[in-house]
Amino acid sequence: MKLGDDLNLFWIYVKGFLFIFIVVTSALLLLFEGAIWRRAMLIGVLIWSSARSYYFMFYVIEKYVDREYKFSSVYSFIVYLIQKRKTKNK
Numbered sequence: 001m002k003l004g005d006d007l008n009l010f011w012i013y014v015k016g017f018l019f020i021f022i023v024v025t026s027a028l029l030l031l032f033e034g035a036i037w038r039r040a041m042l043i044g045v046l047i048w049s050s051a052r053s054y055y056f057m058f059y060v061i062e063k064y065v066d067r068e069y070k071f072s073s074v075y076s077f078i079v080y081l082i083q084k085r086k087t088k089n090k
Contacts, residue, residue, distance in 0.1 A: 009065055012060060012061075012064065012065060015056065016053065016056035016057065016060065016061075019049045019052040019053040019056055020049075020053050022045060022046075022049035023046060023049045023050050023053055026042045026043075026045045026046040026049065027046060029042050030042050030043065030046065057071060057074065057077045058071050058077075061077070061080075066080075
């Protein structure tokens with residue numbers, strides 16, 4: 001898939017942030033849940049969504065959204081988003 005082939009960047013970001021939402025929600029539910037089988041399921045979801053969030057930040061953005069930018073950390077991704085928003089608002 002090339003960058004210009006019916007690629008909607010809004011939905012790429014939505015997907016990435018949904019993975020992050022799953023990570024945070026699963027972690028919070030783990031803190032308040034008592035059933036062991038549910039806790040095991042939530043740990044699995046937490047691990048899976050964390051890996052998908054990492055993939056989104058370091059591969060999808062770099063390969064499909066902005067090919068010139070190289071991410072080095074989660075902090076780098078947050079700085080990238082802030083800078084992108086500032087340049088978009090100008």
